[in-house]
Amino acid sequence: MPKIQTLPDILISQIAAGEVVERPASVLKEVLENSLDAGSRSIQIHLEEGGAKLIRVIDDGCGIEKEDLALAFTRHATSKIHSLEDLETVETLGFRGEALASIASVARLSITSRATNSQQAWKLVGSADAQLEPAALMGGCIVEMRDLYFNTPARRKFLKSAGTEFAHCQEVIKRVALAHPEAAFSLTHNGRNHFQWAPGNLAQRLQAILGDEFMDHSREVLADGGILSLHGAIIDPTYADSIKDQTYTFVNGRFVRDKVISHALREAYRDVLHGSRQPSVCLFLSLDPSAVDVNVHPAKTEVRFRDSRAIHQFVFHSIQKALTSLAVPKNIAAPTTPPQLHQERQDSAPQFSTPYPPQHHYRTQQTQLEIQQPRQNERYYDFVAIPESTKSQFPPMGFAIGQLQGVYILAQTENGLIVVDMHAAHERIVYEKLKAAIDAQSIATQTLLIPITLQADTLKIATIEEHQETLLGMGFELGLAGPEEIVIRAIPALLQGGNPAKLVDTVLKELGEQGFSNTSTARRDELLATIACHGAVRANRQLSPPEMNALLRQMEETERAGQCNHGRPTWFALSMAQLDAMFLRGR
Ligand code: ADP
Ligand code: MG
Secondary structure, three states: OOOOOOOOHHHHHHHHHHHHOOOHHHHHHHHHHHHHHOOOOEEEEEEEHHHOOEEEEEEOOOOOOHHHHHHHOOOOOOOOOOOHHHHHOOOOOOOOOOHHHHHHHHOEEEEEEEOOOOOOEEEEEOOOOOOOEEEOOOOEEEEEEEOOOOOOHHHHOOOOOHHHHHHHHHHHHHHHHHHOOOOEEEEEEOOEEEEEEOOOOHHHHHHHHHHHHHHHOEEEEEEEEOOEEEEEEEEOHHHOOOOOOOEEEEEOOEEOOOHHHHHHHHHHHOOOOOOOOOOOEEEEEEEOHHHEEOOOOOOOOOOEEOOHHHHHHHHHHHHHHHHHOOOOOOOOOOOOOOOEEEOOOOOOOOOOOOOOOOOOEEEOOOOOOOOEOOOOOOOHHHOOOOOHHHOOOOOOOOEEEEEEOOOEEEEEEOOEEEEEEHHHHHHHHHHHHHHHHHHOOOOOEEEEEEEEEEEOOHHHHHHHHHOHHHHHHOOOEEEEEEOOEEEEEEEEHHHOOOOHHHHHHHHHHHHHHHOOOOOOHHHHHHHHHHHHHHHOOOOOOOOOHHHHHHHHHHHHHOOOOOEOOOOOEOEEEEEHHHHHHHOOOOO
16 A cells, blocks of 8 residues: 655645636636735736736736735635634635645746835745745736646646637636726737726626627616625617627626526526527626625635525516516617617716616607507507407407518507517417427327438437437427438427428527426426427518418417517507507597
8 A cells, every 4th residue: 555645735736726727717817806806906917828828917906015925825825814704704706825826836927016005026936935036016916927837738738729718818807897897907918909998887897898789788787685686787688689698697796607596597588588598697696795605616606605595586586577677668669779778978087886877777769659569478458459349340469451571460450550570479379389288298299291301410319319208298209310310200280381400400409508307497498489489480471361360369369479489579559549640630
């Protein structure tokens, strides 16, 4: 039996580095967090070759005293906590005291710093026991990391291309910068300027990072539940599917990926956002630090809540509330200009006090037309006033009088005109029918007269094997026709008429990516919404009058027919009175 030995310190750090220093972006994250913990308001970042060759961060924080410089390089040396109580209430981003030591063990690290009120700057290169050198610096810190993994070539091999590593670094900067709009950030890569974000408020930072499109189509969330609070901005459901998904969630100022929060988000957006997508949001959850354990993961991107159910409910309800108030587009009458989140862009002094500026509001355009809109979860006929005496003659959605540009169905009702987006409406109908049939385990299948074969990659083939039963339950009968070929024998009867190969391809892709289980209704519904989108009539298909009327009758029988699965309205009504008013016609 070999003798038991304690490991040398450098080796311990290198082992720890395996968890903390995954790639250049993780080094950058630790260094940026240290700058923010030190109270910096201006942070300059210089990278070379995706950060693998150089990461240099210059900050204007409190700096490190000469006698503490060596300690900064030492494992388990931190200025941030002193006791277990401190750990339970920690408010700084770092506290484990291992980041710099880990980085120093796998790269060439140097720190130059001049602490506030000290006469001189000092520099330490390499390790805790190196000689301190006097240096020139006005204040703050310069942390420089060169040649990541120069001494661990096996690890170096895992680094991706400079472009990929740089993309990860940018993502890290975005996360940190969103949580700290009060600090300025600038970035250069290989000597080229990438951005410069001025200090400001959250809205200004969101604008810089998530872009104008997000700002124009999002709304503020401000929910205060006493010990819990949530603030930030979320995408309007109408745009949730068309705008690139960028999901940023923070707990007590720390970017986290948390199952509880993301599940609550998906649940709240469920039925308006389909597919495997996350809605674009930037949300900050704040709670008593003792109610959340941040020390679950070395990189601290995961947390554990003491009462995750309460968190789930709070996030879900806050978001759902914000979404419901958005469910009705305010100005269908102005189709080219959807509701806009209007921000007076200010160039004046930045605000630090409020997280989101009070001048943020919806610009409500006043138009002369007041158009009835179906509200989510309410039956559309609550909104179409049909005189009691004639109710029997006209069905609520009226009778089709024609098809406009292959997109809309025009229908005459008892007291006016209804315009229906036929694809959106049909999609909702198919979706609700699929849900009902699968719930009742009575999905009708259509066996194809001639089975269709299609090429499929290994993931899709594995998906068929793994989810055979689920697929059958949804009405898909699939098999293997070769090592890279599958055969479609039957599809759900509801979806015949579409393109079975494309449909199956999408189903397998989504199923392979996100899995599917009957216990998770939300996930299942996402998949069904995607399927419904494929199965629904496409725009530009000519419908016969009986087909149009059939669609109108189906809408009358479908729950939530007022919105398609992506949250767009499916129809609106114009009453005779409104038409008369348009033509200045007194009656
Ligand atoms: P932790 O952040 O967990 O305390 P680190 O290894 O990241 O551990 O840093 C060790 C210590 O070095 C910190 O506790 C802090 O006192 C000091 N330090 C690191 N970077 C900076 C900085 N940019 N400005 C001021 N102090 C810093
Ligand atoms: Mg740290």
